Amino acid sequence: MSSTTTSEVDRVGGRGSTALVASLLFIALVVAAIGSLGAPLITAVAQDYRVSLSASQWTLTVTLLSGAVATPLLGRLGSGRRRRSVILATLAVVVAGSAATVVPAPFAVLLVGRAAQGVGLGLTALMMAIARQYLGERAPSTIAMLSVASTVGVGVGYPVAGLLTQIGGVRAAYLLGLIVATAALITAVVAVPKDAPDAPREGVMDWPGAALLSVGLVAVLVVTSETSLWTSDPVIATMILSAGIAVLAGWVAVERRARRPLVDLRALRHPEVATANLIMGVSGVAMYLLFTLITRYVQTPSQAGYGYALTSFEAGLVLVPFSALGFLAGRLVPQLSRRIGPFPLLAVSGAVVAGACLLFAATRTFGVACPIVAMGVLGLGVGSFSAAMPQAILAVTPSEETAAAMSINQVVRSVGFSIGSALSGLMLATYTSDGSFAPSETGYTTTSWIGVAVAASSIALAVGIKSTRRHDHAR
Incomplete structure (x- = not known):
């Protein structure tokens, strides 16, 4: 371990490392649970907002899409001196999106809110980077638990969301998301370490690569999420999927030539x-x-x-x-x-x-x-x-x-x-x-x-x- 890394670990300390581990896991659990919150509510959203089940399905799909697009961007932005700022700004977006899902508004506002909540799915990689930088020997086990939380954490909010929907309707369930998102933001403000002044600079963001990756991922994920498209018009579905794959191939070519690639x-x-x-x-x-x-x-x-x-x-x-x-x-x-x-x-x-x-x-x-x-x-x-x-x-x-x-x-x-x-x-x-x-x-x-x-x-x-x-x- 380098002297720089040793000093970073020493800054956290014993009790501090335990608190940091708990905070990182809590944030990862929250963003995973909020991201999947739409799944048990699809039928209830269709009834409350008077939309079709296929339209209601987008309360989950749009969250996964925004998360897939945001994840590599946050991973690159959080690799330098502004990691803490990126985490706090992202959680603020999640809180704002959570508020949009609660207020009485048209269905389009709910979708915008769910998209904003999905941005938080990109935070897990930043939690892992913090663990690796500050937790020393506890880093491997913490990173493993963060990875687990980002996956099996999807089931944490399901029973509570289902119960709240039965008691108070869809907005009562989404209110839970607003509460825990706010708690995660407060936790991050208190627990996430300040960025080290000698951390490497982020450099110029690879915006062409980010644009190509976003378009390619959206095309692939939309067409794979819309099963009705494959049954109703498989030719169109195949064309969209092929176009998405072609764009991702172009992204690979751009990344190989970029001075500081997104990935x-x-x-x-x-x-x-x-x-x-x-x-x-x-x-x-x-x-x-x-x-x-x-x-x-x-x-x-x-x-x-x-x-x-x-x-x-x-x-x-x-x-x-x-x-x-x-x-x-x-x-x-x-x-x-x-x-x-x-x-x-x-x-x-x-x-x-x-x-x-x-x-x-x-x-x-x-x-x-x-x-x-x-x-x-x-x-x-x-x-x-x-x-x-x-x-x-x-x-x-x-x-x-x-x-x-x-x-x-x-x-x-x-x-x-x-x-x-x-x-x-x-x-x-x-x-x-x-x-x-x-x-x-x-x-x-x-x-x-x-x-x-x-x-x-x-x-x-x-x-x-x-x-x-x-x-x-x-x-």
Whole structure:
């Protein structure tokens, strides 16, 4: 550890480091919970604002979009001397957006507010950069928990949001977001360390790269989120997806020539970094595919011939094992990772996710406890993935590039989640006959097996990179 880093760690101290860890985790949990707050409220928003379910779905989609666009920008802006200012300004935007979701206003204002809330999803990478700079030996375990919080934290607010919606309506649930966002901003003001005067300058922002990345991500995420577009006009959907991919290819060309790129793509030349991000994207598809299947299945009314007709509050309780076992994995995995390395753990995590998909495919009709168990197993796998991933990436990443490196991993995760959600919706739509309000149960079985196959491919990638490393060391 360099003398500069040592002095930074000393500035925080023992009790101060404990308070800093708690503060960073709280902020990460808040932005994750607020970002996902739209999911349990989609039906209620459609009723209260008198819009269609597809329109109401945008209260979640627009949040994911703004988060995916903001994450690399915040990662670069927060890599220099203005990290604290970037964090406080971002949380202020989240608070303002939260206020917009509460006030009586047209549906468009709600969407603007949700987009502003989504900007906070980019803060997790900055929390990791602070942990790595100031927490010394506690940094790896804290970074692992931050990664876990940004993923399994999506289930934290579901039960409460569902209960508040049943008691006081949609705005009562969104009021919870305003309260915790304000608490997160106050926490950041008190706890986030001041930027070191000798920190590197941010330099000139790569605005052309930022613009291309934003346009490409929006195109890809919009078309993967809108499952109805694939069923109604697959040609248009394919054209939009192809255009988005082409723009992202142009972004790669621009980044390779930029003096200070938004994302240093040279890091992806390292096989471990590139493979870790690929594993994150692939596994993210399987994770969110099953997550979407279970939450939809348990709320399906019995008139469909299956399902358990759970209310939004009851469906939220189904996610409690997901979050609980995810956080448990976040506590255990860093210790195991130091002994056996991150990639074997990523392979094991893929096996756990595949097992959760298989469990749901085979046992979901035996009682509501079976989907709940499958959700808990999924949380264990997601938590393991999230805790092992940072070590795989940061082991070969300079400290000053922590925020930028983890921000691109967060973007890859968002794309994987979006594709997984879209794939599950598309498969279920394929198994929904004309005039039917629900798909046949065969659709759930088939889609679950697709999840098993996708999770198995992430296992193959993790095993492959381990075999490659062993071969290189033998030479």
